[in-house]
Amino acid sequence: MPCPPFKEWSCKLPELPEVETIRRELEPLIRGKTFAEPTLHMPSTIAYPSPEEFTAGLEGRTVKALARRGKYLFIDLDLGILTVHLRMTGNLLFSETGMPGENRFLRVTLPFIDGTALHYSDMRRFGRLWLTADQQELEQVVLKKVGPDILNDVSLAEFLELLGKRQKAKLKALLLDQNFVAGMGNIYTDECLYRCGLHPERAAGTLDRDKGEELYQAIQDVLADGIKYGGTTFRDYRNASGALGEFQEKLGVYGRKDDLCSCGTPIEKKVVAGRGTYYCPNCQK
Ligand SMILES: [Zn+2]
The missing domain is CATH 3.20.190.10 (MutM-like, N-terminal)
Structure with missing residues (x-):
């Protein structure tokens, strides 16, 4: 059969x-x-x-x-x-x-x-x-504690306003918090912080307007790329018409401990907000 x-x-x-x-x-x-x-x-x-x-x-x-x-x-x-x-x-x-x-x-x-x-x-x-x-x-x-969708429902101005209300929060914890904005998980959070050169433990309140804007843009870009490449974490499709998610091949830091960043520094991993977090200690401040 x-x-x-x-x-x-x-x-x-x-x-x-x-x-x-x-x-x-x-x-x-x-x-x-x-x-x-x-x-x-x-x-x-x-x-x-x-x-x-x-x-x-x-x-x-x-x-x-x-x-x-x-x-x-x-x-x-x-x-x-x-x-x-x-x-x-x-x-x-x-x-x-x-x-x-x-x-x-x-x-x-x-x-x-x-x-x-x-x-x-x-x-x-x-x-x-x-x-x-x-x-x-x-x-x-269902959605009482779920914030707005970060890709579709949060403008730059709204993001900066939300960020301003959470001055003391570490960026990694904040982006993972679905009550703050909805959609980010461990992989895409690490990737977007890497792309905009922000340390995962940096406090939200230390970002000036330009850096906040850079973070917003990095989030939008990394999620758009993830969708474009069909996701990261799909293990298998049983149908030949389904392509495997390809985004894992585009990852800059996630899952790459000890690999060299483009700056030549080994990528580090530490636990932040209870999650294994990958970052470049040289590029991310
Ligand atoms: Zn680096």
């Missing part, structure tokens, strides 16, 4: 560019499709409402569009919004035949009435799904 046609987005610690890549690739595959009755292999994957309400509420709903804020993926329905957060090891798989293939960590199956299906699997079990009635409920239930 030939291998069934799959498209699988398998990432480790997805950040904004990985979720945006999934959004762009998944949307044309499921737009206009209507959900049949879901199967919850692990009901605790459903964060809201109850598993029973989730199942009853999703069946019969049609996909209108896919949206994103930070690392949250939204599937807008004709009635309600299905939200997915992949957390550490969450994995989405679209299957033309409806079958998930060999999948040890299958948590939720979301079939469509045309026989295709979307499968959610998760080795570490931290990822969650929510079904909310409308935008207002989504904001209250």
Whole structure:
């Protein structure tokens, strides 16, 4: 039997560019499709409402569009919004035949009435799904502590204003804080601080306006590059039509301890804000 046609987005610690890549690739595959009755292999994957309400509420709903804020993926329905957060090891798989293939960590199956299906699997079990009635409920239930999307919803002026309110915060901790701005994770934070020559432990309040602007631009550039190259952390696709994320080949510091920076200094690694952080001690002040 030939291998069934799959498209699988398998990432480790997805950040904004990985979720945006999934959004762009998944949307044309499921737009206009209507959900049949879901199967919850692990009901605790459903964060809201109850598993029973989730199942009853999703069946019969049609996909209108896919949206994103930070690392949250939204599937807008004709009635309600299905939200997915992949957390550490969450994995989405679209299957033309409806079958998930060999999948040890299958948590939720979301079939469509045309026989295709979307499968959610998760080795570490931290990822969650929510079904909310409308935008207002989504904001209250899911996004209460999630800041604006750093790529789409924060202007330079707004970024500088937000930065000004967090004078004492270390840049690395601040950019990872999804309450401050949403979307940055460990890899893209290290890369953007490297690009604009800022030390990860530097306090936000020590940046003048020009340096704040440089930081903003570096964030926008590094995220745009991440999306352009299809993300960093995708491990594999099962479909030949899916290209492996290529951004890992473009990384300046992340994962490159002891490699030489272009200035000739070995890249260092230390723990900042609880996360392994890569930087050039010569270029980043
Ligand atoms: Zn350097």
